[in-house]
Amino acid sequence: MAETHRRRSDATRAAIRDAARERFAADGYERATIRAIASDARIDPSMVIRYFNSKEKLFAAAAEFDLQLPDSRSIAHAEAGWALVGHFLDRWEGDDTLLALLRTAVTHAAAAERIRAVFADQLAPLLAELCDDRAQVPTRAGLVATQMLGLALSRYVLGIGPITELDRDAIIAWLGPTIHRYITARNPTDASPLTTSP
Amino acid sequence: MAETHRRRSDATRAAIRDAARERFAADGYERATIRAIASDARIDPSMVIRYFNSKEKLFAAAAEFDLQLPDSRSIAHAEAGWALVGHFLDRWEGDDTLLALLRTAVTHAAAAERIRAVFADQLAPLLAELCDDRAQVPTRAGLVATQMLGLALSRYVLGIGPITELDRDAIIAWLGPTIHRYITARNPTDASPLTTSP
DNA sequence: AGCTTAAGCCAACAGCTGTTGACACGTCGA
DNA sequence: TCGACGTGTCAACAGCTGTTGGCTTAAGCT
Secondary structure, three states, X not given: OOOOOOOOHHHHHHHHHHHHHHHHHHHXXXXXXXXXXXXXXXXXXXXXXXXXXOHHHHHHHHOOOOOOOOOHHHOOHXXXXXXXXXXXXXXXXXXXHHHHHHHHHOOOHXXXXXXXXXXXXXXXXXXXXXXXXXXXXXXXXXXXXXXXXHHHHHHHHOOOHHHHHOOHHHHHHHHHHHHHHHHHOOOOOOOOOOOOOO | OOOOOOOOHHHHHHHHHHHHHHHHHHHOOOOOOXXXXXXXXXXXXXXXHHHHOOHHHXXXXXXOOOOOOOOHHHOOHHHHHHHHHHHHHHHHHHOHHHHHXXXXXXXXXXXXHHHHHHHHHXXXXXXXXXXXXXXXXXXXXXXXXXXXXXXXXHHHHHOOHHHHHOXXXXXXXXXXXXXXXXXXOOOOOOOOOXXXXX
C-alpha cells in the first residue's frame, strides 16, 4: 500500500532533467535555453516550466550531485592522493553533472555555492579521517579543490592540448603527489620548532 | 611628421575598452551586455558598435593579455616554482584581464583559445629555458596551467572560503612545491632504468 | 459507454539582446 | 561665414529569452 503510482510523466520529467544536464554541461547556464532543452527532450518548451516551475529550479534539480567518495577505511592512506585523483577522474567522465556545475558556476551564483558545498560537505569529512589536525581540514579540502577543478577546467572545458592528451595513468602519476601533499604534508607556513629558515 | 593626431575619441575608446574588461570579468560574456558596458562608460550603446564594430571584436580588444613573465636569467632556478606562483598572483590581482578571460572562456570559444595561447606561447618558452627535455615542455606548461587556473577559479570566481582566506605567502608556500615539481621533476610515467616498480 | 483528469501542443506576452540608420551638436579649416 | 567632419544621441529593427493561459488529445476509472 501507499504504492506511488508510476505515472507516465515520470519518464518525461527524467528526460527533461537529463537533457537539461547535458545542455548545462555543454553550454553553461544562459546559453542552455529552455527551448533547446525541450527540443532535446522532444517536448514542448512550456512543459519544462510545467514540470519544474522555472529555469532556476530546473537547474537545481539537474545539478544535484554526489561525489560518491569511498569510505576512509577502504583506501590505503599511503596512496590516498593517487586514489583521490583516480576517483575524481571517474566521477568526471561518468557523469555530466560535475561538468554542468563547473560550466554554470562561473556565471551562476547558485552553481558556485553548490560546488563549494561539494568540497566542504563531501570531501572535507573524508579528509578529516585521513589527517589528524582538524583545524586544517577546510584548507586542505580547498587546496585539493584548486588542483582538481583546475584539471577539469583545463581538460574538459578549455581543452588545453597537452592536458587532454594525457591518459588516466599519467594524470594520476603527475597529480597524485600534489593531492597527497595537500592532504598529508605539514602546513608549510607553520614555523618549525627546530628551524625557522625556509 | 606622420604624427598621429591624438583625437578626443581615443579617450572614449579606451573608456569603452576598460568598462568592457570589467564587465566581462565580473559577468562573463553573455551577461556583459553592450548596454551595460556603454552605461559604465557613460556613452550610448550605439557608440560601442561604432568604435568596435561588434561585441565579438570588442571582446577581442578587451581581452588582449600579456603575462609579463620575467626572463629566465632573472629568477633563481631553485626557486622557480615559488616565483611563478607569486608572479601569477600579482598578474591576477593587478589586472582584470585574466579574470575576464577565465570567466568568458567557459562559454566562449575565442576566449578559451586565448587562454590556451597564453600558456602555450608565453609560459612554455620560459619553461623551455628552465628544464632540459624540450619534448616535455608543453605537458609541463599544461600542468602548471591546471594548478594556476584552478587556484584562480577557486579563489576569484567560486570564492571557496578557505582559499580566499589564505594570504599571499601561504598560497606561495602551499603551491610553490607543486609548480616546482611540474617544472623540474622527472616524468613520473617514465620507467626508471634501474627499477620499474612504483 | 461516458466522465474525469492528466499530458501535451500552440500562440502569445513582455522584456531583453546586438545592431543599424537617421538626425543633432560642436569644432575645426578655408 | 560657410561647409565638412568628427562625436554623440535617439529611436527602432528583428530575433531571442523565460513564462503564461487556453486548447486538444489521450488515458484511466466506473
